Structure formats: C-alpha cells, structure tokens
Amino acid sequence: MYSPEFLRPNGFKVNRPLKPEERLNELKKGEKIAEFDENLPLYQLSVIQQNSTFAEIVDRDYPIRGVFTTLALLIIVGLSWFLAAITFDTVSRWDAIEEYNREGMRNTLFFAALMVFLFIAFSAYGLFRESFSYTHFPLRLNRKNRKIYIWRRNGEVFSAPWDKTFFYVRCYSKGAVQMGDIVGHILSEDRQTVKDSFTLSSYTSSDATDLRLHWEYFRRFMEDGPAQPYRMLKICLPIAKRRETWWEGFMRLSLLLHGSVIMQIMATPFNLPASLGRVFAMRTSKIPRWPDWVEQECAIAKDDPYVRESGYEAPRETSQAA
Structure with missing residues (x-):
C-alpha cells in the first residue's frame, strides 16, 4: 500500500509537536529486542547495498x-477516448438536433468535459x-559518522544525525485494513517539534x-557493527546502478502478497498490467546518483570484509549425497 503522504505535495506534516501516540510507539536506540532472530529475513528486501560504512x-x-501509474494511464486514455467519442458524436449530429435541445446538449458536453478534465488532472498528478x-528514493545509514542521508522526491539530499532522530512505529488505516511502517522525525532543539520526517524503509x-524486529536489524547495524547484518543479508536489490528488469518488477509486485504461491498466481491478472505500468514508471525516471x-562521507575501505553490493544474492545451498 502507498504511504499516507504519497499524494501530498510536501509529504509529511511538519512544524508540529510530537503526538502522544508517537511517543508511546517510540523505537529506542541502545535497547536490544530479545525476540530478534538472526535466521529470519528481517531486512525484508529493503537493502540495496551494505558494508562496514553504510547500509x-x-x-x-x-x-x-507502478500500480498508480497503470491506473492513471488507463484513466487518462479511457476518459480522453470517451470525451473525444461523445464530442464527435454530438458534432456529427448537431444539425439534426432540435434548436431547443442544443442548449442542453452544450451544457451536458461542458459538464462531461469538466469532469473528465478533473479526473485526468488528478490522474496526471x-x-x-x-x-x-527517479527510479527510487534511497536512504543511507552511515554507522561511522552516525548520519542518515535522505533522498527527497524533488532530488534534493539532506542529512540528519542518527542519535538525534526520533523513530517510531506509525499505525494508520487503509480502508478497513490497519497497517504500519517506521518513521523517523528530525526534531528541533527542544526535542518537541517535528522539523522534518522520512520513512526508514520499504517494509510495512x-x-x-x-x-520492531525490522527496526532492530538496522539498529544493530548502526550500534553493534556490521557482522551480524552481514551474516543475515541474503540478497540486495540490484538497482543502485541500473533499472530493474520487467521480471524483477513483476516479482516484486507479486511479493506484495505474503501468502502462498497460489495467492500470488491468482493475483497475476492484476500484477501483470501493473508490472507494465511499473516498466513505464522506471523507464521514464532517472537512476538516483x-x-x-x-559519496566522500560514505567512502568504503578497499579491504572492507563486509561488502554486500547491489545485486548480491547468496548462492543456494545444495545438499551433498551421502
């Protein structure tokens, strides 16, 4: 599901006080979560690359x-065709329309054009x-200088100190479904006012x-070192220097359903056109650099033993015959 601020021009609401529920759901640094299991994929297909310096x-x-792109293109093309069809039909029959009906036809055509324009404008937005x-909007956690680098939708990049950033589990409603993600707030000096915000990763x-377990993976990377996250990380998204392929995009959409393979197959009629919209979104967008x-502040040592590059995928284990 899209983030609640997806369609907001300026994203998050800022210059406001912290809410009580945000304080209640705070993710505190320096506190280990006992239920953390190294054998679970707690990074949840969110990591692009990882090393001793940054994730x-x-x-x-x-x-x-790609889902909204698909819907938007269908709406724009469909409504444009609809408006063109009724306009052509009205014009072609104009001489045959009684004089007293022409004013009503003009008003109807104007109202239809106005509604079509509003729907097309919203879809285009x-x-x-x-x-x-941009193909994606990355975020970097630099454990050496304790900084977070955030890529905005407009292409700007800003940094924030890890130790002064307030993280919490955000809960929100999507229709009848209750969902959650991890949000970071950059606070003012009084530690009460939200000055800027961002989401930590793609996991919801x-x-x-x-x-909280997803957060713990990155907290341990930042505070305990790269060794444990290095062992856990089995795959990195291959998008740091190239666009994903159609198949990679199709599979990523299919994985939105965390159920069985049968459920994913049943969703193919939806995911297939959405994957084409995803290709359109990716091919018309730039790879972020x-x-x-x-890059200077995130320099990687040549002998770094904990490098997991974009596109890394652990080899599958094969059983040996006795």
Whole structure:
C-alpha cells in the first residue's frame, strides 16, 4: 500500500509537536529486542547495498511502484477516448438536433468535459509522483559518522544525525485494513517539534512486532557493527546502478502478497498490467546518483570484509549425497 503522504505535495506534516501516540510507539536506540532472530529475513528486501560504512535502503513506496501509474494511464486514455467519442458524436449530429435541445446538449458536453478534465488532472498528478522522476528514493545509514542521508522526491539530499532522530512505529488505516511502517522525525532543539520526517524503509506490516524486529536489524547495524547484518543479508536489490528488469518488477509486485504461491498466481491478472505500468514508471525516471559530498562521507575501505553490493544474492545451498 502507498504511504499516507504519497499524494501530498510536501509529504509529511511538519512544524508540529510530537503526538502522544508517537511517543508511546517510540523505537529506542541502545535497547536490544530479545525476540530478534538472526535466521529470519528481517531486512525484508529493503537493502540495496551494505558494508562496514553504510547500509543503503530503498524507499517506502518502492514495492508498489507502478500500480498508480497503470491506473492513471488507463484513466487518462479511457476518459480522453470517451470525451473525444461523445464530442464527435454530438458534432456529427448537431444539425439534426432540435434548436431547443442544443442548449442542453452544450451544457451536458461542458459538464462531461469538466469532469473528465478533473479526473485526468488528478490522474496526471499521481502519474508524475511515480513516473518522470527517479527510479527510487534511497536512504543511507552511515554507522561511522552516525548520519542518515535522505533522498527527497524533488532530488534534493539532506542529512540528519542518527542519535538525534526520533523513530517510531506509525499505525494508520487503509480502508478497513490497519497497517504500519517506521518513521523517523528530525526534531528541533527542544526535542518537541517535528522539523522534518522520512520513512526508514520499504517494509510495512499489520504487525507492530514485525516492524520492531525490522527496526532492530538496522539498529544493530548502526550500534553493534556490521557482522551480524552481514551474516543475515541474503540478497540486495540490484538497482543502485541500473533499472530493474520487467521480471524483477513483476516479482516484486507479486511479493506484495505474503501468502502462498497460489495467492500470488491468482493475483497475476492484476500484477501483470501493473508490472507494465511499473516498466513505464522506471523507464521514464532517472537512476538516483548520490552527490559527491555524500559519496566522500560514505567512502568504503578497499579491504572492507563486509561488502554486500547491489545485486548480491547468496548462492543456494545444495545438499551433498551421502
């Protein structure tokens, strides 16, 4: 599901006080979560690359990228065809229409054109939120200088100190479904006012415990070192320097359903057209390139033993015959 601020021009609401529920659901640094299991894939297909210096993570709306584009293109094309058809039909029959009916026809055509324009304008706005932009909006956690680097939708990059960033589990409603994700707030000096906000990764869940365990993976990377996350990480999204393939995008959409393979197969009639919209969104967008000052601050040592590059996939284990 898209983030609640997906269609907001400026994203998160800022310059406001922290809410009581945000304080209640705070994710505290320096506190280990006992239920953390190294054998579970708690990074949840969010990591692009990882090493001793930083972990690079994909944005919140990346998994569902292309769905709104598909709907927007269908609406724009369908409504444009509809408006053109009724306009042509009206014009072609204009001489045959009684004089007293012409005023009503003009009003009907004007109202239809106005409604079509509003729907197309809304669809085009959402389309440009996904397409003609960037293939993804990455985030970096630098454990050496204790900084977070955030890529905005407009292409700007800003940094924030890890130790002064307030993280919490956000809960929100999507229709009848209760969902959650992890949000970071950059606070003012009084530690009471939200000055800026971002989501930590692409992972969402209806289970707050899962979200806390997901947070624990990155907290341990930042505070305990790269060794344990290095052992756990089995795959990195291959999107740091290239666009994903159609198949990779189709599979990413299919994985939105965390159920059985049968459920994923049943969703194919939806995921197949959505994957084509995803291709459109990716091909019309640029691959993000971090500015030089970020790359300099995130330099990787040549002998770094904990490098997991974009596209890394652990070899499958094979059983040997006795």
